[in-house]
Amino acid sequence: MSLLLVAPNRNLKTLKEAILAEDSNIDVEVWPAIENKERVNFAVCWNHPKHLLGQFPNLQAVSSLGAGVNHLLNDPDISEEIRLSRIVTPTLRGQMADYVLNAISTYRHHWNDYYRDKNQTRWEQQLTILKEKCSPGIMGLGEMGQATAELLIKNGYKVNGWARSHKEIEGLNAYAGKAELSDFLNTTNILICLLPLTDETNGILDLELFKQLKQPGYLIQVGRGEHLVEEDLIYALDTGTLNGACLDVFEEEPLPAKHTFWNRDNITITPHIAAITPAEEAAPVIVENYKRALSGMELIHEVDRERGY
Ligand code: NDP
């Protein structure tokens, strides 16, 4: 029996050590140097190569190394009977909430303009956008969305939130389902996407949606690249429907050097770092789920395949 770690371009040494510190009896394999494919029962994956997971005849469960699971649900090599899970930790929630709060402050205080001005020795005062004029609206009130809503509320923002089901969060104006989407958008001017990527949410961030925001709007996109219709974002920025955008996730990652987003002053780009699971927090969850998978128990943060997240 072995546990496989797969994450191209990531150094998995620390994670392997943290797993072994939890339980030194576990046989940990790190892709691509796999000694025995037959022995792999559990895999932990991030950006795993196509057709890799079909090579392990005794695979019982696969965990995402992060919170998102679309890369696992979309993989035809993971058969229906293989169980799926994800890793959500307090630090991950906290990082996401901090990222969004910081993105809102950066926008309100025009920090990006001042960084550019400094490079050109330019002194140009701008009016800070008052907190009272900001209505952040969070799409998706799951693990990341709820933590983000709570931090924004604590920081004095009037926050709207939208999910599939109605949520009771103190201080939050909650909206639910397609029927209440327009009302949610009409009262929001800083839109934060924290939805999972599913058939229903693919391409949800389009021009029609941006036009329904309280104008002018601002977009913070931390969900998945495929939520956003990229050309609609450019059109919305060019026509003043949106004032700007802060993007952490992209259809193609790394974002290609020739991509038009790089040349836009009103688009802030970060390289998918809004929240990253620390190895020492991921390891106990991985070890627990490895053991649960082997004994047929329900996994921590097991994915509901039917629901798609
Ligand atoms: P969860 O699965 O915990 O929550 C998903 C939320 O979205 C739920 O509130 C759910 O509603 C809502 N939702 C799902 N489908 C719909 C729909 N069709 N209409 C309305 N609401 C819907 O997800 P997480 O909070 O863990 O993650 C959110 C996103 O953030 C994911 O895309 C993930 O990949 C991404 N992420 C990005 C990171 C980064 O570094 N950029 C880091 C971590 C996560 P309900 O509660 O009613 O089920």
Ligand code: OXD
């Ligand atoms: C995640 C992510 O899903 O980093 O955890 O996007």
